[in-house]
Amino acid sequence: RYRVQRRSIKDIRGPASPSRLLGHEMQFRHEEEMGDVQFQWLRRYGATWLFDKNQEDVLWTVDPKALQYIFHTSGYRFPKTKAIDQSAKIFTGRGILTVKGDVHQRQRKILSPAFSAGQLHTFLPIFRQLASHLSQKWKDELEASVSHESAVINVPQMLARMTLDVIGEAAFDYQFGALDDQRNELARLFQNLFVDSVLHPPAWDILFRATWHYIPDSILHYVRYLPTREYSRFKQFLDAAFRVGQDLVDQKASSSEKGGKNIVSILAQSSVSDDVKKRLTSDEMLSQVATFLLAGHDTTANTLTWTLYELSKRPEDQRKIRDEIAAVRKEIKARGDEDFVPSDFDSMPFMNAVIKESLRLHPIAPMLFREAADEDVIPLSEPIETVSGKFINQIPVSKGQAINISICSYNRLQSVWGEDADSWNPDRFLGSDKERQASVGVFANLMTFSAGIRACLGWRFALLEMKTVLTELIETFEFKYPEGLDVMRLSSGIMSPAIRGKVEMGIQLPLHVSLVNGA
Numbered sequence: 001r002y003r004v005q006r007r008s009i010k011d012i013r014g015p016a017s018p019s020r021l022l023g024h025e026m027q028f029r030h031e032e033e034m035g036d037v038q039f040q041w042l043r044r045y046g047a048t049w050l051f052d053k054n055q056e057d058v059l060w061t062v063d064p065k066a067l068q069y070i071f072h073t074s075g076y077r078f079p080k081t082k083a084i085d086q087s088a089k090i091f092t093g094r095g096i097l098t099v100k101g102d103v104h105q106r107q108r109k110i111l112s113p114a115f116s117a118g119q120l121h122t123f124l125p126i127f128r129q130l131a132s133h134l135s136q137k138w139k140d141e142l143e144a145s146v147s148h149e150s151a152v153i154n155v156p157q158m159l160a161r162m163t164l165d166v167i168g169e170a171a172f173d174y175q176f177g178a179l180d181d182q183r184n185e186l187a188r189l190f191q192n193l194f195v196d197s198v199l200h201p202p203a204w205d206i207l208f209r210a211t212w213h214y215i216p217d218s219i220l221h222y223v224r225y226l227p228t229r230e231y232s233r234f235k236q237f238l239d240a241a242f243r244v245g246q247d248l249v250d251q252k253a254s255s256s257e258k259g260g261k262n263i264v265s266i267l268a269q270s271s272v273s274d275d276v277k278k279r280l281t282s283d284e285m286l287s288q289v290a291t292f293l294l295a296g297h298d299t300t301a302n303t304l305t306w307t308l309y310e311l312s313k314r315p316e317d318q319r320k321i322r323d324e325i326a327a328v329r330k331e332i333k334a335r336g337d338e339d340f341v342p343s344d345f346d347s348m349p350f351m352n353a354v355i356k357e358s359l360r361l362h363p364i365a366p367m368l369f370r371e372a373a374d375e376d377v378i379p380l381s382e383p384i385e386t387v388s389g390k391f392i393n394q395i396p397v398s399k400g401q402a403i404n405i406s407i408c409s410y411n412r413l414q415s416v417w418g419e420d421a422d423s424w425n426p427d428r429f430l431g432s433d434k435e436r437q438a439s440v441g442v443f444a445n446l447m448t449f450s451a452g453i454r455a456c457l458g459w460r461f462a463l464l465e466m467k468t469v470l471t472e473l474i475e476t477f478e479f480k481y482p483e484g485l486d487v488m489r490l491s492s493g494i495m496s497p498a499i500r501g502k503v504e505m506g507i508q509l510p511l512h513v514s515l516v517n518g519a
């Protein structure tokens with residue numbers, strides 16, 4: 001009924017399907033390195049192509065005008081697919097990431113004040129303090145090493161603990177203490193959560209998920225209880241997040257400090273609000289805790305990891321950032337301040353360009369999955385030639401048409417980023433040309449934080465956190481990429497680094513770390 005397609009998209013070109021039953025899904029979910037398969041299709045078919053997902057025709061597009069239409073112009077007319085919503089519900093419940101339409105609008109309105117410019121200002125001391133704590137931990141590690149000045153450190157591990165502590169303090173007024181406590185329950189539950197649950201799903205799971213579209217939500221709710229690898233790790237995390245969340249909200253509700261605009265204060269106030277527009281049910285409230293724990297820490301930790309990966313290969317880029325930090329330090333001293341204010345980071349153009357380039361090449365959430373809520377017509381910025389030889393500059397779609405939006409492919413589109421789109425080149429962000437083009441995402445014309453009414457709520461938070469941490473780390477340490485190390489993009493739902501041939505070890509980036517002279 002819902003899936004019957006009156007507006008066929010079969011005339012759109014795309015790769016031949018390798019399997020009648022599974023289509024491209026197995027090839028896509030089992031590619032060795034995240035993006036390998038789709039980057040080939042991108043070069044062969046351009047920005048739009050047809051993909052066979054378990055015998056369903058899926059439109060795959062990264063055309064800038066199509067993205068603008070789907071994410072901005074059409075409001076809620078292209079919701080997330082039921083399968084992706086249900087997958088996210090398994091680990092975040094009924095929080096802002098998984099709800100739709102009016103409910104999403106209500107939740108977003110309630111939560112947005114926690115990310116205002118004024119609030120952001122209050123986070124900076126937390127970011128500075130925890131970045132410096134991480135830096136001290138690594139200094140201690142160097143001190144304890146044989147040479148006392150250099151060691152190989154697996155950087156994502158402590159970065160993830162630090163970003164967990166950051167989200168604890170900034171969002172929940174709570175010290176998880178993950179940097180200090182190696183046995184911290186949440187930190188352990190998060191470690192390799194996606195790798196353990198999502199990496200290389202078996203064929204039965206791919207086929208099972210293809211049926212979700214036809215199963216009522218009330219039954220799908222029980223999928224989380226399946227005792228398999230794919231589901232049990234996520235359930236453990238959600239149970240722990242709900243438990244921790246209830247404690248945090250109870251503590252806030254009983255504390256004498258009322259008001260406040262951080263997440264936990266907002267959650268405590270909305271759980272008792274008389275105004276239905278401002279109220280969150282208990283389930284919604286705890287789901288937000290799980291959502292922010294997850295969306296707000298691994299994302300930033302992975303992006304920082306990838307940034308150090310790129311910088312460790314380029315001592316010259318590290319030096320340029322160090323020079324910028326030294327210049328800003330002088331300005332801070334000259335004006336009589338003790339420490340950075342958020343606007344100080346604006347005077348570091350190269351560091352900002354490095355962060356943008358890292359977000360471009362290494363988007364932690366590489367894909368988004370949407371479907372048309374109704375019949376619609378998607379405009380394209382460039383006409384495409386169809387199988388029958390026609391040139392079309394818009395694609396009529398039926399209600400229910402599934403659309404895959406690849407953030408990682410859009411971020412490498414040559415028509416937007418130039419012929420060197422596959423290579424590291426932060427200088428591309430130093431001119432203003434790229435940012436003058438039609439803006440697609442919420443930041444720097446990138447899709448990394450998504451776009452429109454469902455764009456990342458924490459993107460300013462993440463940027464300020466990353467700038468603060470990078471400033472601390474590059475000022476204090478030199479990072480060097482070990483000879484012979486072969487790091488790859490792991491394909492586990494999120495894009496994270498792993499060592500080729502050792503993916504069972506999960507997220508890894510062991511770098512040579514030493515103190516900058518005089519640090």
Ligand code: HEM
Binds near residue numbers: 303450453456458461
């Ligand atoms: C580099 C870091 C980050 C990246 C790349 C990132 C990326 C994204 C993306 C792509 C989405 C859209 C997901 C979808 O539509 O399915 C999203 C949503 C979201 N992100 Fe982030 N994120 C980052 C950091 C953060 C942080 C630090 C927070 C909170 C403190 C946060 C909170 C959220 C929330 C609440 C949503 C759901 C928004 C909605 O549906 O209305 N994110 N993020």
